[in-house]
Amino acid sequence: MKRRTWLLSALGATGALVVGWGVLPARSRMGSPELMLQTAGDVALNGWIKIAKDGAVILAMPRSEMGQGVHTALAMLVAEELDVPLSRVRLEQAGADSIYGNVAMLVASLPFHPLDSEGGEKPTKIKMAEWVVGKLARELGINATGGSSTIADLWDPLRMAAATARASLVQAAATAWKVPANDITVANGLMKHASGKTAHFGEMAAGAAGATPQGISTKARKDWKLIGQSTARTDIPSKVTGQAQFGMDVRLPGMLFAAMRMSPVLAGTASSMDTQAALAIAGVENVVQIDAWGGGTGGVAVVGKSSWHARQGAQAVQVQWQNPSTALADTARIQADLLKALNTESGFTFHEQGVPTQAEKAAATRIDALYQAPYLAHATMEPMNCTAQVKDGKVEIWAPTQVPQMARDMAAKVAKVDKDQVTVHVTQLGGGFGRRLEVDFIGQAVQVAMACKGLPVQLSWSREEDMTHDFYRPMHLAKFQASLDDKGEVTSLRIKSAGDAITPRWMARAAPHLSGPIDMPDKTASEGLFDLPYGFASQHMSHVATKSGVPVGFWRSVGHSHNAFFSESFIDELAAATKQDPLAFRLNWLKDAPRYAAVLKLAADKAAWGTPLPAGRARGIALHESFGSIVAQVAEVSLEQGQIRVHRVVCAIDCGTVVNPGTVAQQMESSVIYGLSAALFGKIDIVGGVVQQGNFPSYPMVSLSQAPQVETHIVPSTRHPAGVGEPAVPPIAPAVGNALFALTGKRQRALPLVV
Amino acid sequence: MELHINGESRTANADPSMPLLWVLRDELNLTGTKFGCGIAACGACTVHVNGQAVRSCVMPVSAVAHQKIRTIESLGTAEKPHPLQAAWIAEQVPQCGYCQSGMLMAAAALLDKTPNPSDAEIDAAMTNLCRCGTYQRVRAAIHRAAAQMKKGGAA
Numbered sequence: 048m049k050r051r052t053w054l055l056s057a058l059g060a061t062g063a064l065v066v067g068w069g070v071l072p073a074r075s076r077m078g079s080p081e082l083m084l085q086t087a088g089d090v091a092l093n094g095w096i097k098i099a100k101d102g103a104v105i106l107a108m109p110r111s112e113m114g115q116g117v118h119t120a121l122a123m124l125v126a127e128e129l130d131v132p133l134s135r136v137r138l139e140q141a142g143a144d145s146i147y148g149n150v151a152m153l154v155a156s157l158p159f160h161p162l163d164s165e166g167g168e169k170p171t172k173i174k175m176a177e178w179v180v181g182k183l184a185r186e187l188g189i190n191a192t193g194g195s196s197t198i199a200d201l202w203d204p205l206r207m208a209a210a211t212a213r214a215s216l217v218q219a220a221a222t223a224w225k226v227p228a229n230d231i232t233v234a235n236g237l238m239k240h241a242s243g244k245t246a247h248f249g250e251m252a253a254g255a256a257g258a259t260p261q262g263i264s265t266k267a268r269k270d271w272k273l274i275g276q277s278t279a280r281t282d283i284p285s286k287v288t289g290q291a292q293f294g295m296d297v298r299l300p301g302m303l304f305a306a307m308r309m310s311p312v313l314a315g316t317a318s319s320m321d322t323q324a325a326l327a328i329a330g331v332e333n334v335v336q337i338d339a340w341g342g343g344t345g346g347v348a349v350v351g352k353s354s355w356h357a358r359q360g361a362q363a364v365q366v367q368w369q370n371p372s373t374a375l376a377d378t379a380r381i382q383a384d385l386l387k388a389l390n391t392e393s394g395f396t397f398h399e400q401g402v403p404t405q406a407e408k409a410a411a412t413r414i415d416a417l418y419q420a421p422y423l424a425h426a427t428m429e430p431m432n433c434t435a436q437v438k439d440g441k442v443e444i445w446a447p448t449q450v451p452q453m454a455r456d457m458a459a460k461v462a463k464v465d466k467d468q469v470t471v472h473v474t475q476l477g478g479g480f481g482r483r484l485e486v487d488f489i490g491q492a493v494q495v496a497m498a499c500k501g502l503p504v505q506l507s508w509s510r511e512e513d514m515t516h517d518f519y520r521p522m523h524l525a526k527f528q529a530s531l532d533d534k535g536e537v538t539s540l541r542i543k544s545a546g547d548a549i550t551p552r553w554m555a556r557a558a559p560h561l562s563g564p565i566d567m568p569d570k571t572a573s574e575g576l577f578d579l580p581y582g583f584a585s586q587h588m589s590h591v592a593t594k595s596g597v598p599v600g601f602w603r604s605v606g607h608s609h610n611a612f613f614s615e616s617f618i619d620e621l622a623a624a625t626k627q628d629p630l631a632f633r634l635n636w637l638k639d640a641p642r643y644a645a646v647l648k649l650a651a652d653k654a655a656w657g658t659p660l661p662a663g664r665a666r667g668i669a670l671h672e673s674f675g676s677i678v679a680q681v682a683e684v685s686l687e688q689g690q691i692r693v694h695r696v697v698c699a700i701d702c703g704t705v706v707n708p709g710t711v712a713q714q715m716e717s718s719v720i721y722g723l724s725a726a727l728f729g730k731i732d733i734v735g736g737v738v739q740q741g742n743f744p745s746y747p748m749v750s751l752s753q754a755p756q757v758e759t760h761i762v763p764s765t766r767h768p769a770g771v772g773e774p775a776v777p778p779i780a781p782a783v784g785n786a787l788f789a790l791t792g793k794r795q796r797a798l799p800l801v802v
Numbered sequence: 803m804e805l806h807i808n809g810e811s812r813t814a815n816a817d818p819s820m821p822l823l824w825v826l827r828d829e830l831n832l833t834g835t836k837f838g839c840g841i842a843a844c845g846a847c848t849v850h851v852n853g854q855a856v857r858s859c860v861m862p863v864s865a866v867a868h869q870k871i872r873t874i875e876s877l878g879t880a881e882k883p884h885p886l887q888a889a890w891i892a893e894q895v896p897q898c899g900y901c902q903s904g905m906l907m908a909a910a911a912l913l914d915k916t917p918n919p920s921d922a923e924i925d926a927a928m929t930n931l932c933r934c935g936t937y938q939r940v941r942a943a944i945h946r947a948a949a950q951m952k953k954g955g956a957a
Contacts, residue, residue: 114898114934279894286899287887289834289874293900296833304828330817353828354837355820428838428846428900428933477836477900478933510839709894713939717897720935743843743931752925754937 073203075185077211078146080256083107084139090252092215094146095208096125097139098255102236102247104131104212108138109147110201111192111449112282113479114717115772116710119280120198121205123706127273128209128265131236131248133281140473143452145188151200152191153184156550158397158570160578161672162640189558192449193484193601195674195770198706202768206265212255214263219254220246228260268765277709282475294447294474295507297434303332305495305506306357307488308364309346309516312736313598314371316345321365325349330356334364335498340490341457342556342598344516348495354507375736376597378422378522385524385593386417388545394591395568397577401585403530406539410530414624416617418527420609420798422731423520423602424513424738424746429477432507433492437462439501442469442493447476449483453557457486461493480721481601485518486557514746515738518600519731521547525576525613527620530585535625537636539585544610547599548572548592566592571601575610575777580643580672581618581636597733603721604776607673611777612726612784612798615669619785620794629668629785630656642701643670646762647679650699653760654681664694667786669778674770676702680719680778682755684786691727691802693755693783698775700759703766711771712759718775719757724748726780730799803867807832808876818864822856823847825863826873834874834903838931845930848904848911849873855911855927874903877910886910889947897934905930909944918948 078094085091088100097105106125112118122136141147154177163170169177213233220238221228223246232239239245248255285291310316322334330352339345349360407413434445435458442462448454451471459466476483492506508516523546530539548569554562569592577588602608622632630651637644647670651657656666663685670679683695698715705711728747732739740746784795787802795801805812807830816825826832826849835858838846842857849858850872878884883891886909896902905928912919912927919927924941932940 114896116897279891280896282899283891283894283896284880286896286902287883287890287906288878288880289903290880291899292833293836295827295837298831298833353820353824355817355824355828426933428844428898428931429836430838476898478898480933507837510841713894713897713936716938717935720937721933742841743839744841748931748933749935749937750931751928751937751940754935756938 073207076146076204077208078144082142082144082146084142090256092212092255093208094144095205096212098248098252100249102135102249104129104136104248105139106136107141107147109141109190110197111473111476111479113192113449113476113483115714116280116707117192117197118282119278120706120710121201122281123273123278124202124205125209127271128206129213130233133273133278135236143190143455145185147190148184148188149191149196149200150181150184152194152196153189154180155194155196155674156570158568158573158577160398162580165640165642187561190450190452191484192479193481195773198768199675199770207263210265211260211263214260215255215258216248216251218258218260219251223251223254274706275708278707280710291475293429293477294432294434294445295429295505297445297474297505299434299436299503301502302434303350303352303499303502303504304354304357305348305350305504306354306361307337307346307348307491307506307508307512308361308366309344309512310368311515312368312370313376313516313733313738314339314344315736316369317347317366318369319367320347324365325360325363328356328360328363331360333498334360335495337491337494340461341485341487342518342552343487348491348506350495350499350504358509370736373596376595376733377735378733381522381595381597382419384595385522385545388591388593389524389526389543392591394543394545394589396587396589397568397573398586398588401539403539403541403585403587406530406585407541409532410538411533412531414529414531414620416527416620416796418525418613418616418796420523420612421729422522422597422733423725423729424517424731424740425480425482425602426514426746426748427478427480427482430508430510430513431488432505433489434503434505435492435496436503437493437496437501440464440468444469444489444492445472445474446489447474447483448486448489449476449479450486450557453486454489457489458493461490462497480603481605482517484553484557484601511741514741518598520602520608521549521595521597521599523609525610527613527617529621531625537583537621540583541587542576542614543589543591544573544576545591545593546572547595547597549599549601549605552599553601571606573606575607575671575673576614578672579614580640581633582639583636604673604773607671607777608722608725609798611669611671612780615671615778615781616784616795619781619788623788628657633670643672643677646670646677646699646701649760649762650679650681650697653699653758654697656681665786665789667782667784667789669781669785671777673774673777676700676769676771676774678774678778680775680782682779682782682786684783684790686790686802689802691783691787691800693723696755696757696779696782698757698759699762700775701762701764702771702774703764703769705761706768708761711761714771715759715775716757718773719779720749720754722776722779723783726783726798726800728799803863805863805867805871806869807871808873814863816863819862822849822858822861822863822866822871826858832873832875836900836903838901844901845908846901846904848907848930850907850911853911853914855908874907877906884910885947885950886913886943889943889950892946893939893943895936895939895943897936901930901932905932905940909940912944913948913951917951919944
C-alpha cells in the first residue's frame with residue numbers, strides 16, 4: 048500500500064541528510080538580473096524585478112491570464128513589498144529559466160491525505176516527500192499555469208524578490224544620501240528621508256543593482272496595505288474596450304490565415320488528399336497535410352487570405368482518412384468496460400484505514416451505490432489557435448497557452464530547430480480550464496507556417512473542430528459500499544472507482560522526456576474519493592486505471608469534478624439512510640476536521656439551512672476540499688416545467704491567506720456556473736471514434752437567464768494561500784443533486800442530472 | 803464594397819457572401835469582435851447594424867453594405883467609456899474577457915431601446931454565452947449603467 052509515498056519519503060530522507068533541509072527557501076528562486084529581458088533604460092535587480100527610468104516596476108510574468116486574475120494578484124504581491132501603487136507595476140513575459148517553473152503544482156501531485164497536514168507541523172514523511180518532489184520540480188522548472196497553484200507557488204518567491212529589490216533600492220539611497228538605511232521610508236514608490244531628500248526608484252536603480260542588502264524579510268501581515276483588499280483587476284479595462292489581445296487577435300504584416308480540418312475519428316490522420324476544389328476557391332492559397340501532434344489528431348490545414356477563405360477551403364478538400372490502428376472509441380463500450388473493470392480488478396489503493404473487511408463482515412446493514420460521469424469537453428470561448436512564423440531557421444509563435452515552454456519544445460520539434468531558436472509570445476487566453484495545457488495546436492500551426500515561405504500564419508479551429516478534438520475529461524464510474532452497525536452508525540466506507548488516468552497520458556504527449564515506461568498511480572484519478580474528511584473508522588479507496596484510447600485531459604478541477612459528485616452524493620445517501628439531516632450528519636463525522644466543519648457551518652448559516660423555503664423549493668448541501676481549499680455550497684433548487692432551476696448558491700471557502708478577495712468571489716461565481724453547465728447539460732458521446740457533439744446547441748452551457756445568484760463568504764485565515772480557480776467547481780453538482788433528492792425523493796447517481 | 807463602420811466609410815475587398823465578422827476581423831483588423839461558434843449561438847460576434855444587435859458570424863457582408871455598423875471599438879474608450887463600460891469596470895465583470903465585447907454590444911442595444919430594463923427583459927435580451935460565468939455581474943452592471951444613464955452621467 049502506498050509504495051510510492053514510502054519510496055518518495057525514503058528518497059526525501061536521503062536527500063535531506065545529504066544536503067540539508069534548507070535547500071528550497073524562497074531565495075533559491077530569486078534568479079539573477081540577466082534572466083530578465085535587457086531593455087534600454089531599465090535596471091534589473093533580480094530575475095523578477097526590473098526598475099524603469101521613471102520609477103515604475105516591471106515584473107517578469109511567467110503565468111498565463113485566462114480569467115482567473117493572477118496577473119493582478121501577482122502584481123499585488125510585488126506592489127505590497129515595494130510600496131508602489133499597483134498601477135506602477137507593469138508586466139513583461141518571463142523567459143524560460145527554471146526559477147519560473149511551478150513547484151507547488153508538482154508537490155500537490157503527491158497523494159497524501161489532506162487531513163494529515165491539517166495540524167500544526169506536518170508529519171515528517173510528508174515533509175520528506177514534499178521536499179524531494181519540490182527539489183525535482185525546481186530542477187525541472189516546468190512553467191505551467193494550472194492546478195490552481197499560481198499564488199501558492201509564487202507567494203514566497205515573489206514577495207522575497209520584491210522585498211530584496213526594495214532593500215537594495217533603500218540601500219542605494221542610503222549610500223547616495225549618506226544616511227542610515229533604517230531612516231529611509233518608502234511609500235507610493237517614493238523613498239524619503241527626514242532631511243527632505245526624496246527619490247523615486249528609477250533614480251536609485253543603478254546604485255541598487257550593485258547593492259547587497261542583508262537580513263531581508265517580507266512584510267509582517269499587520270503591515271499589509273494591499274494584500275487582502277478587494278482590488279480592481281488590471282486586465283479589465285482592456286477587456287471592455289475590445290483592446291485586449293487574445294491569440295486570435297494577433298495581427299502581423301503579411302499574415303495569412305489557416306483553417307484546420309481534422310480526421311473526424313479521434314487520433315486519425317489524413318492519408319491522402321485532393322486539393323483541386325479547395326485551391327480553385329479565390330483567396331485560398333495553399334493546402335498542407337498536417338500530422339498528429341501532441342497526442343492530437345491529424346488532418347489538413349488550408350491557408351487563405353482570411354479565416355473565412357481558409358475555412359471554405361478546408362471544407363472543399365477531398366481527404367482520405369486513415370483511422371488509428373487501435374479500436375475506435377465508443378462511449379457505450381467504454382462504460383461497459385469500466386463496469387467490468389470495477390467488478391474484476393482490484394486497482395491501486397490510495398487510502399486505507401481501520402479494518403474495512405472486518406467492519407463489512409460485522410455490518411448490520413450495507414448500503415451500495417454505483418455512480419457515473421460522462422466525458423466532457425472544455426469548450427473555451429476562444430477556440431484553439433496559434434500564430435506562427437518560421438523564417439531563417441528561427442520560429443516565432445504567438446499563442447494562448449498555459450505551458451509556454453512545452454509550446455516552445457513542440458515548435459522546435461516540428462520545425463527541427465534548437466529550442467533556443469524558438470520565441471514564444473503568450474497572449475491573453477480566451478479561457479483555459481486545462482485545455483491549453485496541451486500543445487497539439489501549436490505543432491499544427493508550426494507545420495503550416497513551414498509551408499508559408501517565411502510569412503506568419505494564424506491557424507484557428509472552428510467550434511466544431513474544437514469540440515470534436517478536445518482532450519476530454521475521462522468517463523468515470525465509482526462503486527460505493529458503506530457498512531452500518533446495529534445502532535445505525537457508519538463503520539466503514541469502501542470506494543472503488545475506474546477510469547482513465549490523465550497524468551501519464553499528458554506526460555507522454557506534452558512532456559515525453561519525463562514520461563516513464565509504466566504508468567505511476569495518478570492522484571488525479573482518485574482525488575475527491577481517497578481524501579475525504581469524514582472520520583469513518585474503516586476506509587478503503589482504490590482506483591482502477593484504464594486505457595480507453597480516448598484523448599483525456601485536465602478539465603477544471605480534474606478528478607475532483609466528478610469524484611465530489613460521487614462522494615458528496617453518497618454521503619447524502621448515508622444521511623438519508625440513517626435518517627439524519629444532511630448538515631448534522633456531516634458535522635457529526637467532521638469532529639476531527641474542524642476547518643472543514645467551520646466552512647460547512649458558514650455556508651449553512653448564510654443559507655439559513657433548515658429554515659422554510661417557498662413551496663416547491665429545496666436546498667442541497669455539499670462540502671469538498673481540493674487544491675488546498677475547502678469549499679461548501681448550499682444550492683436552492685426547484686423544478687420549472689420539468690426543468691431543473693437553481694435559484695441561489697451560497698458558497699463558503701477557506702483558501703488560506705487571500706490576496707484579492709474580489710477575485711475569490713469572481714472565481715466562486717465562475718466555478719459554480721462552469722460546474723453547473725456540466726451538471727445540467729454536459730455530456731460528450733463518442734461513436735465509432737467520432738465525437739457526436741459539435742457546437743453549443745448539442746453541448747449547451749448555462750445562460751444568463753438560467754444562472755443562479757451566487758454569494759461568496761470567505762473564512763479568514765493566516766495559512767499559506769491555496770487554490771481559488773477550481774475548488775468551487777466540485778461541490779455544485781452534488782449540492783444540486785442533493786437538493787433534487789430533497790425535492791423529489793429520487794437520488795441522482797449519474798451526470799448530467801436528469802429529473 | 804463600401805461599408806459604414808463606426809462612423810467611417812471603409813472599403814472592403816470582400817466576397818459578398820463573406821460574413822461580416824471575418825471582414826471586420828481579417829480584412830479591417832477590427833479584432834474586438836470575436837469568433838465563438840460560427841452559427842449565431844453564442845453572441846461573441848455581436849455588433850450593431852442600424853442600432854440592432856446582430857450576430858455578425860452569420861451576416862453576409864453584402865446584406866449590410868450602406869448600413870450603419872457599430873463595433874466595440876467605437877462604444878467608448880478608456881478615457882471616455884460608455885456608461886456600460888464604466889459599469890462593467892465598477893462591477894468587475896470580465897474574467898477571461900473573450901465574450902465581453904459581444905456582451906457589451908448586446909447590452910448597449912438593449913439599453914438603447916429599453917433604458918430601464920427589468921430582470922426579465924435582461925434575461926430575454928442577453929442570450930450571449932460566457933464560459934467564465936460572469937452572468938450575475940453582467941446583470942448588475944446593466945442595472946448600474948441604466949441607473950447612471952437616467953441620471954445623465956457616467957456609471
